[in-house]
Amino acid sequence: MAESKIDHPVPVIAYSCYFSRNREGEQFASEHVFSYQIEGMLTINTGDRENVFKEGDFRFIKRNQLIKFNKEPAPGGSFKAISIYLDQAALRSFAMEYGYQSDHVNGLVSDAVTPLAPNPLFTGFMDSLWPYIQGDQAINGPLQNLKQREAIMLLLRLRPELKDVLFDFSEPGKIDLEAFMNKNFHFNVQLKRFAYLTGRSLATFKRDFDHIFHTSPSKWLQQRRLQEAHYLISEKGRTASDIYLELGFEDLSHFSFVFKKQYGMPPSKLLSFT
Structure with a gap:
């Protein structure tokens, strides 16, 4: 089974599942991503730092990042991960509704990839998606949007400093x-x-x-x-x-x-x- 994006024109919830061999590559993370490692191991390199995520780990990837990755199935098992994409349109709508705004330009409070400490609320949220994935049930657009908003609320509750990243809508500034x-x-x-x-x-x-x-x-x-x-x-x-x-x-x-x-x-x- 390969990576799937569940019943939505824009990838909001994506499930990755690979067997047998490692998969290496690179990508441009154009949106923020909140992910959970179900099985196997993911190594992410951002040029100046390497992060390794194992079974049960949570992570947040900031938008506008170049990353290299290695997806390694567990011995005798597979690589499985769930990712929630937090796109700019959804975050703008959330910010307007709840009055959020960033106090820092370009999200200076966050690294490109942030490991998130395990928490029962994070686990419960990801577990709520699993019946759809296991049962191969489509998650329609409105439900995906609801889950996306729930993910934003959880991140703000458990990692409130991410507010300055999530609601920073500026484009990259001129740098060295x-x-x-x-x-x-x-x-x-x-x-x-x-x-x-x-x-x-x-x-x-x-x-x-x-x-x-x-x-x-x-x-x-x-x-x-x-x-x-x-x-x-x-x-x-x-x-x-x-x-x-x-x-x-x-x-x-x-x-x-x-x-x-x-x-x-x-x-x-x-x-x-x-």
Whole structure:
């Protein structure tokens, strides 16, 4: 069974279930997410921090984040998780109805990924969704919206400081481009996504990038990824097949080709010297 989004045009409640093998990847979290790990283990890397979530763990992921993940089924079992997506439209409506507003710009009180302490209220909420999932019963739009609002209320009750994150509707502000790129170069996303996350238009991003790095973003990204690859192979003994996706390359053969062009030898030969 793969990931399913339950009877709603916009993913509000999503159930993930995988068997047999790990699944690795990366994604852009465009909305806040409240999740529960039912079985298996999830590892999330945000560039400067790694979080590991095991069976029974809860988590909150802040919107506008680049994340890498590894979904690992339990030994002899599966990977199962439930996620509630808290989209901006729903949060705006909730804020207007109950008079909430953020007191901090860009949600400064929260990390990209926040582990949430287990609580019977969180557990009871997730358990209320399980009969629909087990019985393969569709959760219609109005009921999903109700559950979404219940999730917001629970987060505000048990983690009231998240108010400043949930109801911060500002777009990313202009930030330190050099620091951001050195942290996130290994994410395989389009330049327009990098531009958005640094608070710039694509044209301004390219102009500022040239001013700082004196080259184009595409050339810099390839060189920076190759530099990191050389370090991981020569100093850490990693193999090309282990790291090419981790560093933002889509294809192993292409990675090997550009690596050899840059360093005069294929990754496998460099590894033999370690």
